[in-house]
Amino acid sequence: SHFLELEVAIKTSELRETRDYLNNLIRYANAPIIVWDPDKRITIFNKAFENLSGWTEQEMMGQSLDVLFPRKSRSDILQKIERTSKGEHWETVEIPILRKNGEIRVALWNSANIYEEDGKTLLSTIAQGQDITEREQAQGALKQSFEKLQKTLEGTVNALSLVVEIRDPYTAGHQRRVTRLACAIAKEMNLSKTKIEAIRVAGTLHDIGKIHIPAEILSNPSKSSEVEMNIVKTHSQVGYDILKTIESPWPVAKIVLQHHERMDGSGILMGSWDRIFSWKQGF
CATH class of the missing domain: 3.30.450.20 (PAS domain)
Known part of the structure; x- marks a missing residue:
């Protein structure tokens, strides 16, 4: 009938309009x-x-x-x-x-x-x-920059460690042993790679402040006097003062400052930190 033909024509027109609308929506989408x-x-x-x-x-x-x-x-x-x-x-x-x-x-x-x-x-x-090409490129450049920064930091750590080793071979060996032990403990505790790396750097440099102590005190085979011991005790603060100016992703300077503090609140800095693991200086 004429009415049915008209209805079909209207529906066909509506479908065509909808199709054209969707095609244009897709065609010119951003x-x-x-x-x-x-x-x-x-x-x-x-x-x-x-x-x-x-x-x-x-x-x-x-x-x-x-x-x-x-x-x-x-x-x-x-x-x-x-x-x-x-x-x-x-x-x-x-x-x-x-x-x-x-x-x-x-x-x-x-x-x-x-x-x-x-x-x-x-x-x-x-x-x-x-x-996302530009974003990927920016991330790649950022990664390269970070790797370069890591190499620079590693070079700084090695240079400072070498200074200690030249001045006091015993301290250098001690730092290496502390580093190995601390990293082994960190791995057993399932700490992240980032935290283990922070511990490695801090362990390598924890006695850097001893470059301030006179060589005759460091190499003295006899028992140190009270005055000499008080001088030795300054090495944590000196190490902190040296390292605090070096940019690092980790609180290395603070770790060095606190490395003689103990869980019972005692330590070289008279218990200012009451929940710090002590470094096992006997190793």
């Missing part, structure tokens, strides 16, 4: 969006993806997905994509994109499958990405 069919052929390739890849929509329509990926990682990426066709969806997965000019961009992707009305037959897969 994020790269791509859609592919079950055969991994590209069916939608929006403007943002053109900017990301350097390829045009006209060039990519109907093309296989694999042209978008670097040869080195192509096989692994296609396996991930194959899993999406079996129901897996991406919330955040990092996948590199090979640009037309050979440059590689890194992007984070999420995806979803679109099914026929039966809810089982796969119609297509849609994925949306975020270009």
Whole structure:
């Protein structure tokens, strides 16, 4: 009937408008969006993806997905994509994109499958990405800077340790033994690698303040006098004063200052810290 034909025409027009709206929404979205069919052929390739890849929509329509990926990682990426066709969806997965000019961009992707009305037959897969190349590069530069800082710090630690070793070989050997013992205890306590590294540095330098003590006192084989012992006791504070000006990710200077304090509140600094593990000076 005429009424039925009119209703069909209205529904068709509404569907066309909805389709055009969705197509424009995808086409001009700020994020790269791509859609592919079950055969991994590209069916939608929006403007943002053109900017990301350097390829045009006209060039990519109907093309296989694999042209978008670097040869080195192509096989692994296609396996991930194959899993999406079996129901897996991406919330955040990092996948590199090979640009037309050979440059590689890194992007984070999420995806979803679109099914026929039966809810089982796969119609297509849609994925949306975020270009994180600059962020990855910044993180890489930050990592290099941190590694350089670590090497600088390690060089400083070694130089200071060498000063002590030249002046007093006994103290140098003692520092190495304390370091090995402290790190072994830290590992048994399941402390993090960062904390163990802090302990290693502090152990290596804990007696650095002894460079302030006259050599004749350090090498005196007989029992030290009270005056000499009072001079020796200053080495924790001197070590702290030396190390406090050196930038470090750990409180090395404070550890050196407190390394003669004991859990019962006694120690060289007269019990100012009542919950500090003492270094076992007998080793």
